[in-house]
Amino acid sequence: MNVLEYQPLNLYSNYELSAKNYPNTPIIFDAVLRSFPELGTETTYQESLDIIKKRAYQLASLGVKKDDKIIIFKSPKFDTYLLAVAASYLGAIPVMISYHFPKETMEVFVERLENPFILFDEETKAVVESISNSASDRKIAVDYLLEQPATPVEPSCLALDQISYMTHTSGTTGIPKLICHSANSMGWRTLWQRTIFTRIQEKRLVAFHISPVHSRFNIGVSSLMAMGFPMMPISSSDSQIVADMVEKHQPIAMETHPNNFVQWTFTAKERPEAFASLKYFHSTFDAINNGTMKTFLTAAKNNDPIFLQVYGQSECGPMILKAHTLETIDSNNARNMGVGLEGLTRARITDPEGNELPANTDGHIHFLSKGRALTYYKEDDRFQSTVHGEWWDSGDWGMIDDDGQLYLKDRQVDLIKNINSNLALEDLLLDNLDFLAEVVIVRDKDNLPQPIIALGPDEEMDWDSWWKQIEDLPHLNHPIIKPFDEIPRTATMKVQRLQIEKAFKNQ
Numbered sequence: 001m002n003v004l005e006y007q008p009l010n011l012y013s014n015y016e017l018s019a020k021n022y023p024n025t026p027i028i029f030d031a032v033l034r035s036f037p038e039l040g041t042e043t044t045y046q047e048s049l050d051i052i053k054k055r056a057y058q059l060a061s062l063g064v065k066k067d068d069k070i071i072i073f074k075s076p077k078f079d080t081y082l083l084a085v086a087a088s089y090l091g092a093i094p095v096m097i098s099y100h101f102p103k104e105t106m107e108v109f110v111e112r113l114e115n116p117f118i119l120f121d122e123e124t125k126a127v128v129e130s131i132s133n134s135a136s137d138r139k140i141a142v143d144y145l146l147e148q149p150a151t152p153v154e155p156s157c158l159a160l161d162q163i164s165y166m167t168h169t170s171g172t173t174g175i176p177k178l179i180c181h182s183a184n185s186m187g188w189r190t191l192w193q194r195t196i197f198t199r200i201q202e203k204r205l206v207a208f209h210i211s212p213v214h215s216r217f218n219i220g221v222s223s224l225m226a227m228g229f230p231m232m233p234i235s236s237s238d239s240q241i242v243a244d245m246v247e248k249h250q251p252i253a254m255e256t257h258p259n260n261f262v263q264w265t266f267t268a269k270e271r272p273e274a275f276a277s278l279k280y281f282h283s284t285f286d287a288i289n290n291g292t293m294k295t296f297l298t299a300a301k302n303n304d305p306i307f308l309q310v311y312g313q314s315e316c317g318p319m320i321l322k323a324h325t326l327e328t329i330d331s332n333n334a335r336n337m338g339v340g341l342e343g344l345t346r347a348r349i350t351d352p353e354g355n356e357l358p359a360n361t362d363g364h365i366h367f368l369s370k371g372r373a374l375t376y377y378k379e380d381d382r383f384q385s386t387v388h389g390e391w392w393d394s395g396d397w398g399m400i401d402d403d404g405q406l407y408l409k410d411r412q413v414d415l416i417k418n419i420n421s422n423l424a425l426e427d428l429l430l431d432n433l434d435f436l437a438e439v440v441i442v443r444d445k446d447n448l449p450q451p452i453i454a455l456g457p458d459e460e461m462d463w464d465s466w467w468k469q470i471e472d473l474p475h476l477n478h479p480i481i482k483p484f485d486e487i488p489r490t491a492t493m494k495v496q497r498l499q500i501e502k503a504f505k506n507q
Contacts, residue, residue, distance in 0.1 A: 091156030
């Protein structure tokens with residue numbers, strides 16, 4: 001695979017250059033964007049750039065300037081990213097925060113960031129109004145922003161190694177950490193992504209449903225635009241809406257979080273024709289089970305489709321990849337994440353002190369990435385405690401085989417005695433029990449494995465199949481059945497396992 005030329009990433013400069021090179025390339029939405037209503041449900045690179053500049057001027061009229069930090073805390077739609085680009089025009093630092101965080105978490109962020117601006121909408125209004133340590137003139141409602149004058153101001157650019165963008169960790173273990181990125185660190189990630197995108201044979205529409213505050217979103221959108229791809233960001237996670245958008249607009253590629261793919265499998269089985277235009281599927285930064293991949297590959301079988309599984313982390317970006325087809329999926333070990341991208345990303349397995357372990361030995365998964373983040377804002381000690389020279393301890397547990405293939409088994413904090421891999425067990429159950437929409441195995445108050453399961457739409461629990469499936473497995477407690485939407489999740493649909501375990505310990 002040929003590696004392209006490295007380029008640092010400034011959000012606004014990349015958008016501006018993309019609009020110059022591909023002005024009429026379309027961007028399609030599933031709903032009108034509240035902070036960019038002028039765009040309707042379909043726009044172009046150039047038209048959207050013009051409105052981004054207008055928003056930048058309006059932000060400037062409210063006092064936003066170079067080096068200011070501005071939390072973007074609003075409903076999860078594409079305008080979240082467009083507002084970040086507008087902030088970048090001014091040389092301000094967008095801090096991308098998921099809309100679901102409560103007041104207590106937001107007040108921690110405000111303290112760390114030393115009274116930043118907060119840009120919010122109706123979805124987050126109540127939380128923002130309740131934040132006690134943020135000055136009222138730093139809180140900017142989207143509707144209020146749209147009323148401001150748009151007197152032109154000159155763009156401003158930050159240094160290439162300066163913090164220019166912040167995202168946050170998933171928050172599965174407590175208050176999320178603020179991850180700091182620079183133009184240079186993000187540039188290495190877009191190089192990785194652009195290299196992958198060279199494998200898409202035609203510049204046809206690319207659809208995606210990804211949390212717009214995830215570091216993956218910026219890298220994916222910036223890379224697609226740099227290469228001139230038409231885009232269809234879908235804000236709704238409703239599988240029927242997704243299927244309708246894909247069937248209507250016929251994209252060639254689709255990316256979402258693994259748990260969204262799992263959630264959509266029932267619709268893909270009922271309406272395979274809706275996904276028939278797709279040739280490339282891409283899962284974001286996490287493992288995914290075989291049955292889910294096979295469902296989508298089958299729906300698009302006439303296109304010789306490819307499902308690219310990508311494993312990575314916000315601190316390091318996309319890292320390890322493996323491509324699947326209908327011919328390979330049945331023999332695939334879903335714990336096998338694949339290999340790094342030559343010259344850009346690698347993995348190794350170590351003991352707790354960072355000493356490399358032999359092949360086929362379980363241990364800490366370390367990443368080597370040129371796109372590694374700079375630090376955790378105001379928590380550099382926590383960041384450095386995970387650094388081993390050029391290597392980063394991912395917090396995950398796994399092994400590398402004799403062929404250099406990386407196997408992800410669990411998060412280090414989720415290990416359960418007598419179970420080699422919770423994730424492998426979850427995959428097995430999801431792959432073989434098609435009435436299930438989710439399986440999560442956590443520790444109960446006695447540290448025994450407790451399955452939490454959710455049924456698919458209109459499905460009933462098949463106890464005979466369940467007991468038959470687990471009879472040869474290590475001991476599992478009687479499963480607890482919950483509605484899919486009541487299982488606590490992060491912005492990227494990861495299950496908050498420790499939150500579930502905490503509830504057991506408080507019983």
